[in-house]
Amino acid sequence: xxxxxxxxxxxxxxxxxxxxxxxxxxxxxxxxxxxxxxxxxxxxxxxxxxxxxxxxxxxxxxxxxxxxxxxxxxxxxxxxxxxxxxxxxxxxxxxxxxxxxxxxxxxxxxxxxxxxxxxxxxxxxxxxxxxxxxxxxxxxxxxxxxxxxxxxxxxxxxxxxxxxxx
Numbered sequence: 001x002x003x004x005x006x007x008x009x010x011x012x013x014x015x016x017x018x019x020x021x022x023x024x025x026x027x028x029x030x031x032x033x034x035x036x037x038x039x040x041x042x043x044x045x046x047x048x049x050x051x052x053x054x055x056x057x058x059x060x061x062x063x064x065x066x067x068x069x070x071x072x073x074x075x076x077x078x079x080x081x082x083x084x085x086x087x088x089x090x091x092x093x094x095x096x097x098x099x100x101x102x103x104x105x106x107x108x109x110x111x112x113x114x115x116x117x118x119x120x121x122x123x124x125x126x127x128x129x130x131x132x133x134x135x136x137x138x139x140x141x142x143x144x145x146x147x148x149x150x151x152x153x154x155x156x157x158x159x160x161x162x163x164x165x166x
Contacts, residue, residue, distance in 0.1 A: 001051065001052075001143045001144065001145075002049050002050065002051050002143070003034055003047045003048055003049060003050050003051065003140070003143050004034070004048065004049075005034060005035035006033070006034065006035040006036075006145075006146050006151055007033075007034050007035075007143055007144060007145055007146055008031050008032065008033055008034070008143070008144050008145070008146050008150060008156045009031070009032055009034055009047060009140055009142070009143050010029035010030065010031050010032075010052075010140070010141040010142035010143075011026065011029060011030060011032060011138055011139065011140060011141065012026050012027060012028065012029050012030075012138075012139045012141060013025070013026045013136055013137060013138045013139070014026075014136070014137040015134060015135070015136050016134065016135045016136075016137075017132055017133070017134060017135070018059075018132075018133045018134070018135060020135075023129065023134070029141040029142065031156040031157065032156055033146055033150050033151070033154065033155055033156040034047060034048075035146075035151075036146075036150070036151070036153075036154035036155050036156070037154045037155050038154075038155050038156055040060070040064065040065060041064075042058070042060055042064040042065070043058070043136070043138075046058055046138075047138075047140070050140055051140065051143060052140055052141060052142050052143050053140065053141075054139075054140045055137070055138065055139045055140075056136075056137075056138045056139075056140075057135070057136070057137050057138075058134075058135070058136045058138065059133065059134070059135055059136075060133065060134040060135075060136060061133050062130065062131050062132060062133060065129060065132070065133075065134050066126075066127035066128075066129045066130045066131075066132070067126075067127065067130050067131075068130065068131050069126055069130045069131030070125075070126055070130070073106075073109065073124065073125035073126050074114070074122065074123070074124055074125070074126075075105060075111075075122070075123040075124075075125070076120050076121075076122055077101055077120065077121050077122075077123060078119065078120060078121075079116070079117065079118065079119050079120055079121055081098045081100055081101055081121075082098060082121055086113055086116065086121065087113065087116070088113050088114070088115060088116050089112065089113060090112070090113045091110050091111070091112055091113075092110070092111045092112075092113065092123070093110055093111075094106060094107040094108055094109050094110065094111060094125070095107050097111070105123070105125075106125065109125035109126075109127075110125075110127075111123040111124065111125050112124045112126075112128060
């Protein structure tokens with residue numbers, strides 16, 4: 001079976017920046033819905049017509065991946081608005097921001113605690129890979145028709161490429 005819209009593909013990959021540093025390795029095949037919300041549009045486009053056993057090498061510019069870095073998504077917030085156990089690198093869903101911040105900050109992104117200061121916290125609403133050109137080595141392990149449930153849900157249950165994107 002060849003990859004078309006609304007099928008499920010089992011993929012493995014190696015994701016690198018343009019300097020060759022590995023950013024993510026998916027060793028075991030994971031199912032993704034083509035034509036849903038699981039994959040970047042550029043990946044879906046490149047996968048069309050391929051079949052199990054095929055390998056692809058892609059170069060993705062930021063606008064094809066996680067977008068350009070947007071400095072307007074950096075927020076300097078009072079340290080007192082956060083719990084004492086907050087740490088750099090933690091991810092906070094926009095919908096779960098402390099109450100006094102939820103009214104002022106966009107709810108859609110995931111926020112990374114970028115820096116901690118004694119009196120302030122820097123929140124970054126950009127995807128961690130925003131502004132980075134990427135190299136992606138993909139291998140297609142299986143292709144099957146999507147179930148009705150997957151099509152309705154617009155997902156095979158994974159969301160790697162949806163993290164922090166809108």
